[in-house]
Amino acid sequence: MTESQDLFERRKKIVANGVGVFNTATVKDAKGAIITDVDGRELIDFAGGIGVVNAGHCPEPVVEAIREQAGKYLHTSFNVVTYEPYITLCEELAEILPHGEKTKVMLASTGAEAVENAIKIARQATNRPAILCYTDAYHGRTMMAMTLTSKISYKYDCGPFAPEVYRLPFPNFYRYHGTRTMEEFVEDELKRLHESALNLVDVKNVAAVIIEPIQGEGGFNPVPQKYLEGLRAFCDTHGIMLIMDEVQSGFCRTGHWASWQHYGVLPDISTYAKSLGSGLPIAAVVGKADVMDAAAVGSIGGTYIGSPICCVAASATIKYMKEINLNEKAVKIGQVIMNRLQSLMKQHPEIGDVRGVGAMIGIEFVKSDDQRQPNSEICSEIVKGCAENGLIVLSAGTYKNIIRILSPLVITDKELEKGLSILETEISKAIQ
Ligand code: PMP
Numbered sequence: 001m002t003e004s005q006d007l008f009e010r011r012k013k014i015v016a017n018g019v020g021v022f023n024t025a026t027v028k029d030a031k032g033a034i035i036t037d038v039d040g041r042e043l044i045d046f047a048g049g050i051g052v053v054n055a056g057h058c059p060e061p062v063v064e065a066i067r068e069q070a071g072k073y074l075h076t077s078f079n080v081v082t083y084e085p086y087i088t089l090c091e092e093l094a095e096i097l098p099h100g101e102k103t104k105v106m107l108a109s110t111g112a113e114a115v116e117n118a119i120k121i122a123r124q125a126t127n128r129p130a131i132l133c134y135t136d137a138y139h140g141r142t143m144m145a146m147t148l149t150s151k152i153s154y155k156y157d158c159g160p161f162a163p164e165v166y167r168l169p170f171p172n173f174y175r176y177h178g179t180r181t182m183e184e185f186v187e188d189e190l191k192r193l194h195e196s197a198l199n200l201v202d203v204k205n206v207a208a209v210i211i212e213p214i215q216g217e218g219g220f221n222p223v224p225q226k227y228l229e230g231l232r233a234f235c236d237t238h239g240i241m242l243i244m245d246e247v248q249s250g251f252c253r254t255g256h257w258a259s260w261q262h263y264g265v266l267p268d269i270s271t272y273a274k275s276l277g278s279g280l281p282i283a284a285v286v287g288k289a290d291v292m293d294a295a296a297v298g299s300i301g302g303t304y305i306g307s308p309i310c311c312v313a314a315s316a317t318i319k320y321m322k323e324i325n326l327n328e329k330a331v332k333i334g335q336v337i338m339n340r341l342q343s344l345m346k347q348h349p350e351i352g353d354v355r356g357v358g359a360m361i362g363i364e365f366v367k368s369d370d371q372r373q374p375n376s377e378i379c380s381e382i383v384k385g386c387a388e389n390g391l392i393v394l395s396a397g398t399y400k401n402i403i404r405i406l407s408p409l410v411i412t413d414k415e416l417e418k419g420l421s422i423l424e425t426e427i428s429k430a431i432q
Helices: 003-014 060-070 084-096 111-126 143-148 182-199 225-238 259-263 308-323 326-347 376-388 413-431
Strands: 029-031 034-036 042-045 103-108 130-134 165-168 206-211 241-245 269-272 283-288 351-357 360-367 370-374 394-396 402-405
Touching: 042 413, 060 308, 084 103, 084 283, 084 308, 103 111, 111 143, 111 206, 111 241, 111 269, 111 283, 143 165, 165 182, 182 225, 206 225, 225 241, 225 259, 308 326, 326 351, 326 360, 326 413, 360 376, 376 394, 376 402, 376 413
Parallel strands: 130 165, 130 206, 206 241, 241 269
Antiparallel strands: 029 034, 034 042, 103 283, 269 283, 351 360, 360 370, 360 402, 394 402
C-alpha cells in the first residue's frame, strides 16, 4: 500500500462520509501549480483548491506576511480591539472594487458567511424580506446560503430551508436557447424576470437578487451581457439590491478583480472569498457605503471575522497579484486554454461547448447524437483518468458534465502545456 492509499484509508475510517472528495490525491507540499503527494509524486493542479490559489500555492510574500504577523498577535477579535491589518485590507478592497462614490467593506471567514451577511445587509437596507436567486446557483452550505444554492444533491434532508427565497431560471444560453439568437433569448429571459413580479413574488417585498455573473459550481455559465444590464435596470426600477457573488469568479480568475468589471455592471453589494486569501479563510462583503451602513450595530460580525493573520495574507496576495500583473496573466492563459480546447471541440461532437471569460473556462460534455443531453459518464471518466495521470481537475454542473479549469494563474507555460496534453489525451480516450 502506498502512503497516499494508507492516508486515504485513514480518512475513510474517521471522517464523516458526507465530507465529499473529488479524487484520492494527497499532499505533502505544494508550490505554484504543483502539488507533491505524500509518496513524492508531482501532480499538476488544475483545481487550485476549488479556485482558491489563483496566485499559486504558497506565494513567498504571502507566507512571509503570515509568519511576520504570527509573531505579533494572532487574535483580539475585531469586535473588541481594532487592528490595522483589517482596516488596510478594507481600504485596499474599496480601491480595487469601488461600488460607486463611496464604498464600505466588512470581512468574514468563508464565502458562505459573506453571502449570509450580504443578504442580511440587503434586508436591513430595504426593510424587505424576499430574495430572488437562480437555478444552478451555488452560494455555500450555511442555511441561508444552502437555501440559495440550487442543486438538490447538496442539500438532501437538510431542510426546513430559509423562507422567502424565490428562484428564477438562470439565463443559460448554451443549454436553453434552442433556435433563438442571443438577442431573442435575452429578450425572453428578461420578460420572464419582469413577469416574476406578477407570478412569483411581489417586487415590493423583494430585498435583493443574488447572482453569480459567471456561475461556478453550476458549470461556468456566463450570464449574457444584456441580461445583466436588464437585471440592473429591473433592480433600479423596483428599489431592489443587486448582489453579485464573486466568490469563485473573483480575484483575477476572469482577468479582473471581479467579473462584474468585465461586464461593466455595478452591483450594490458583492461577495468575495477563495483566492482573496491564497488559502487562508478570509471573505469580504463590499458594497455602496449607504447600503453597507444600513446594517444595525451588532447584526453583522463574529469572533473570528477578519482574523489578523488572514488579513495580512489577503493584503500580501493583492499586492503580489498587482506586482506580477495576474489579471493579464489570466487573459493570456485563458487564450491558450481556449484555443486548445476549441480545436479539440471541432473533432468531437461530445464536446458541446467550450466557454468562459479570462481563465475561467469550462468544457461541457454532451451526447454525440443530441447536443442538449448532458454526458456525465464521459466527464467522470476524464476526471478519473486525469487523476491517474498526474493532473487534478474538477467537474461542475448540476449534471456533473462540465470540466472546469481553475489552475493557479502563475502556472508556467510548460506545466500548462503538460496539463492540457494530459486533459486532451484523457478526453480522447473517454470519448472513444
Ligand atoms: N459562492 C460561490 C459562487 C462559490 O463558488 C462558493 C464555493 N464554491 C461559495 C459561495 C461558498 O464559499 P465557501 O465554500 O468558502 O463557504
